[in-house]
Amino acid sequence: MPPRPRMPPGHPGPPHHELEARLERSRLDPTEEPAFFRSLLEATVYVHAPVSDDSKHLRLVQFRHPDGFDAIPFFTSLQKAQFASSRAVRILELEARELLSQTRGATLMLNPNDGGAVLYPEEIASLLDTGYMARIEKIEHTQLEIRPATTVPAWLVAAVRDSAQATDYVEAAFIVESRYANNLDAPLGLVIYLVVDPSLAERAARLVTAAVQPMCSDHDAMIDIMIHDRSLPLPEHLTQPGVIAIFDRTSG
Numbered sequence: 146m147p148p149r150p151r152m153p154p155g156h157p158g159p160p161h162h163e164l165e166a167r168l169e170r171s172r173l174d175p176t177e178e179p180a181f182f183r184s185l186l187e188a189t190v191y192v193h194a195p196v197s198d199d200s201k202h203l204r205l206v207q208f209r210h211p212d213g214f215d216a217i218p219f220f221t222s223l224q225k226a227q228f229a230s231s232r233a234v235r236i237l238e239l240e241a242r243e244l245l246s247q248t249r250g251a252t253l254m255l256n257p258n259d260g261g262a263v264l265y266p267e268e269i270a271s272l273l274d275t276g277y278m279a280r281i282e283k284i285e286h287t288q289l290e291i292r293p294a295t296t297v298p299a300w301l302v303a304a305v306r307d308s309a310q311a312t313d314y315v316e317a318a319f320i321v322e323s324r325y326a327n328n329l330d331a332p333l334g335l336v337i338y339l340v341v342d343p344s345l346a347e348r349a350a351r352l353v354t355a356a357v358q359p360m361c362s363d364h365d366a367m368i369d370i371m372i373h374d375r376s377l378p379l380p381e382h383l384t385q386p387g388v389i390a391i392f393d394r395t396s397g
Contacts, residue, residue: 191226293387334367
């Protein structure tokens with residue numbers, strides 16, 4: 146295990162009130178998210194560690210998220226960490242980049258008492274390695290027609306397949322064509338269908354978005370991601386002739 150981190154002197158990076166202001170702006174405007182996460186890496190954050198712990202290694206408190214996974218909470222200010230504290234924990238102060246590096250492979254949640262953001266392992270790796278955090282926007286589609294794709298870019302197939310293969314929870318992936326039924330003049334789009342357990346739907350969507358989104362600026366493509374419950378039969382539009390899974394864990 147990695148050694149216990151050295152507590153940094155002072156408060157490097159933006160002060161907590163500035164960081165929290167950026168967080169609030171990102172909640173109101175998703176285009177502000179990249180700036181927030183870049184500033185987060187250099188900011189001082191606060192975590193909970195067990196009081197009765199004489200280990201030479203960093204040990205942090207985790208909690209069970211309502212969606213069924215364990216997450217390490219961390220906080221943008223000492224006050225928020227104290228509010229969520231108890232007699233069983235002590236509060237440590239360290240740079241966010243160091244925290245994410247030391248806990249690489251774990252799921253973290255920022256300011257959980259305020260309904261803060263979940264950071265999945267794949268997103269943390271992307272943020273540390275490239276400084277990039279994918280932006281997720283949930284949209285309710287109505288009257289969307291799905292049909293076999295006439296053309297699928299090779300870069301998109303490779304990105305989806307590679308990201309799905311790197312997990313143990315994406316069962317299959319399809320890429321199909323889409324258009325709005327009530328607007329036949331609208332440009333055609335592509336839909337990435339991921340077959341996963343519903344409890345891992347958001348993580349799977351974020352995984353593939355992190356792989357695909359950085360490439361979209363170099364390509365003229367409108368791409369959506371949809372999730373299908375692995376326990377249910379495939380919907381009719383995924384069993385049409387011409388629709389082929391680009392990834393299927395059961396067939397290797």
